[in-house]
Amino acid sequence: MAGQQEESRLTVLLAFAANLGIAIAKTVAALVTGSASMAAEAAHSFADTFNEVLLMVGLRRSGRPADRRHPFGYGKERYIWTLLVAVMIFGMGALFAFYQGVETLLGHHGGEVDPTVGYVVLAVSFALEAVSWRQAMRQVRRDAREHGLPVRRYLRGTDEPTSVSVLLEDSAALIGILLAFGGMGLHQLTGSAFWDGVGSVLIGVVLTVVAVLLGRINLNLLIGNQADPRLVKSVRTILGRADEVEWVVDILTMTVGADRVLVCARLDFRDALTSGDVERACVRLARELRDTHEEVDEVFLEPVPRNDADLRRRVIGRYGRPLPQ
CATH class of the missing domain: 1.20.1510.10 (Cation efflux protein transmembrane domain)
Structure with missing residues (x-):
């Protein structure tokens, strides 16, 4: 950069x-x-x-x-x-x-x-x-x-x-x-x-x-443009293949500068995980996203239940459909 x-x-x-x-x-x-x-x-x-x-x-x-x-x-x-x-x-x-x-x-x-x-x-x-x-x-x-x-x-x-x-x-x-x-x-x-x-x-x-x-x-x-669609797809792949993640509920990205991207994702983690497991998974996934994509500047991962009606309504309202897995 x-x-x-x-x-x-x-x-x-x-x-x-x-x-x-x-x-x-x-x-x-x-x-x-x-x-x-x-x-x-x-x-x-x-x-x-x-x-x-x-x-x-x-x-x-x-x-x-x-x-x-x-x-x-x-x-x-x-x-x-x-x-x-x-x-x-x-x-x-x-x-x-x-x-x-x-x-x-x-x-x-x-x-x-x-x-x-x-x-x-x-x-x-x-x-x-x-x-x-x-x-x-x-x-x-x-x-x-x-x-x-x-x-x-x-x-x-x-x-x-x-x-x-x-x-x-x-x-x-x-x-x-x-x-x-x-x-x-x-x-x-x-x-x-x-x-x-x-x-x-x-x-x-x-x-x-x-x-x-x-x-x-x-x-x-x-x-506030969305990041390159190829980067968004890669982020979804990296998060979706994690053993701790059961479902990628939502992904939000925004360009915050030249070659600088903010990534926010809502993830449904497996119910058997402890709070410590979720914390360690979030840290590891954020590091993996930054290591894979130099332009990723900040990463925010939020644990959410995928069956929350209000959240699903907001995601569908933004994209017209739930995010694919």
């Missing part, structure tokens, strides 16, 4: 350096060319630069150890900062792009200027963004392999949103650069600023889509 956090930090730092240089260059090019698409891209890059700062803050603060006030640690704080990134992408990037595009479509734009500077800046920006994108994709692919998942499925279910945020940001940046290039090029070819405005609006659409995707990912993590 420490290695993954260091890799995430490298990904964010590389993205920060690339975005800062790109933002300054795009701002100069926007002032020189008067292009709405270039101005939208400059705002996009400044938003991304600020976002990397938020991601770094999230990485640092979420790594703090658990204490009395936060017994499950600070892992979820990373999701809050990444959710702020989604808000910033929309607020600073998309809204400004929409504004610039609409202004240009309404005819509020400067005179014709040589867009050569803009093309050069966009080409250099594309190369730098590609380097950052490659690092983010490399980390995402590596993490997906470690979890034994295809990249697409890993992106949908990951509890480590930092590298995903950078990957989505850089993907949006590459698409935005192409849209800005197209808008400026069509403006130059046709002499109509309409295409430059369209390019800016489309950049706003791309940023809005990325903001919504990031928002949904982090909202689910903040609410």
